[in-house]
Amino acid sequence: MIKGKDIVILSIQPWDIEIGSNCKNIALEFAKENRVLYVNPPMDRITRLKQKNSEKIQKRIRIAKGQETDIVNIGDNLWNLYPKDTIESINWINSQSIFNALNKRNSKILSKNIASAIERLGFSDFLLFNDSSMFLGLHLKELLEPQLYTYYIRDYLVKVPYWKKHGERIEPKLIAKADVVLNNSTLYAEYGSQFNKNSIMVGQGCDIEMFTDEENQIKVPEEFNNIPSPVIGYVGSLTTLRLDIDLLVHIAKQKPEWSVVLVGPEDEKFKNCDLHQMPNVYFLGSKDTNELPSYIKGFDICTNPQIVNDITIGNYPRKIDEYLAMGKPVVATDTKAMEMFNQHVYLGKTKEDYVKLIELALEEHSNSKSNQRIAFAKSHTWENNVKDIYNAITTSTQKLLWN
Numbered sequence: 001m002i003k004g005k006d007i008v009i010l011s012i013q014p015w016d017i018e019i020g021s022n023c024k025n026i027a028l029e030f031a032k033e034n035r036v037l038y039v040n041p042p043m044d045r046i047t048r049l050k051q052k053n054s055e056k057i058q059k060r061i062r063i064a065k066g067q068e069t070d071i072v073n074i075g076d077n078l079w080n081l082y083p084k085d086t087i088e089s090i091n092w093i094n095s096q097s098i099f100n101a102l103n104k105r106n107s108k109i110l111s112k113n114i115a116s117a118i119e120r121l122g123f124s125d126f127l128l129f130n131d132s133s134m135f136l137g138l139h140l141k142e143l144l145e146p147q148l149y150t151y152y153i154r155d156y157l158v159k160v161p162y163w164k165k166h167g168e169r170i171e172p173k174l175i176a177k178a179d180v181v182l183n184n185s186t187l188y189a190e191y192g193s194q195f196n197k198n199s200i201m202v203g204q205g206c207d208i209e210m211f212t213d214e215e216n217q218i219k220v221p222e223e224f225n226n227i228p229s230p231v232i233g234y235v236g237s238l239t240t241l242r243l244d245i246d247l248l249v250h251i252a253k254q255k256p257e258w259s260v261v262l263v264g265p266e267d268e269k270f271k272n273c274d275l276h277q278m279p280n281v282y283f284l285g286s287k288d289t290n291e292l293p294s295y296i297k298g299f300d301i302c303t304n305p306q307i308v309n310d311i312t313i314g315n316y317p318r319k320i321d322e323y324l325a326m327g328k329p330v331v332a333t334d335t336k337a338m339e340m341f342n343q344h345v346y347l348g349k350t351k352e353d354y355v356k357l358i359e360l361a362l363e364e365h366s367n368s369k370s371n372q373r374i375a376f377a378k379s380h381t382w383e384n385n386v387k388d389i390y391n392a393i394t395t396s397t398q399k400l401l402w403n
Helices: 022-030 045-050 055-064 096-121 136-144 161-177 186-193 222-226 245-254 289-297 318-325 336-341 351-364 367-378 382-397
Strands: 006-011 035-039 071-075 078-081 127-131 148-153 180-183 199-201 231-235 259-263 281-285 301-304 330-333 346-348
Touching: 006 022, 006 096, 006 136, 022 035, 022 127, 022 382, 035 096, 045 055, 071 096, 078 096, 096 136, 096 161, 127 136, 136 148, 136 161, 148 161, 148 186, 148 382, 180 186, 180 382, 186 199, 186 336, 231 289, 245 259, 245 351, 259 289, 289 318, 301 318, 301 351, 318 330, 318 336, 318 367, 330 336, 330 351, 346 351
Parallel strands: 006 035, 006 127, 035 078, 127 148, 148 180, 180 199, 231 259, 231 301, 259 281, 301 330, 330 346
Antiparallel strands: 071 078
């Protein structure tokens, strides 16, 4: 347990992001026993110009002008920093030497903003928790001199085009600098261990309470009234970067008596794919987060039909915990990150596997299996995840100050 300490979190996602965020959940757990400063990514010059009419950028401009405070108290022991100073937009630069020089300058600008906030809040001997900010975070260990520097990997960002250009050479340097590297999947832990012996898999948390239906109070939406059973469903962003359209087409073609129900916003390729012409495929559109448990309840089988690529192969899909928390049978693509679920999820490698496993899941479903799934999901709360993070930090660094 880490208790009564000061923690600074640098994230690649701002606190005012609309979607769920691992780092925000971790910050809330940290703040139960520690003082926490959550640092938003600084505004870069191109974003400031291109999105100047958006309220989020207008707010940051007002903060930069001193018209609003840069430190916002967002809860007990929890503050959010909006860095005042604008950094340069540099990822388009091809020259490594020019990028490196400007990246260091950006880091100095950010560190000055963080140092000012730390001083005003009275933070000392702080832990710096870097949520995958590989460019800005490269120089912060020497610029801010934290008592402990932790780097957190939850996505294979160096395979994403934006980060790949310079990230493939920069992230290993940052990993090597960190006192401990925390990872939410085995694949990322193995990647990190190439550059730092203290690379540890800590898993993932989930807001299980929202998906708890033990008193049978969650109602299935009326949209399901005219959808024949069995319902084979998916909830989440419908993007070809992560999902296998051909797999979904195969399932729908092979089993016309099944209803394939897809809930979530679509990218352009999904909007124009053959699934929209198939009579047993239903697109229900994007839903608010608090509505998702109702839609999951309407599924007989939950799926995660991932396409396997450099981005998805190590990805910990939080939706698996959400499905299991509702006791649902789950069929998912077999990847390295899914190994920890193999006792509770049907894992397939091919489109033929998927059809067979869905048939098996329908056949084997029982109250006993449902209860086992719920119990397993309950072990993946954010509280438990942060306990694992604390243990990884204290064990790997052997710094008694953090006990």
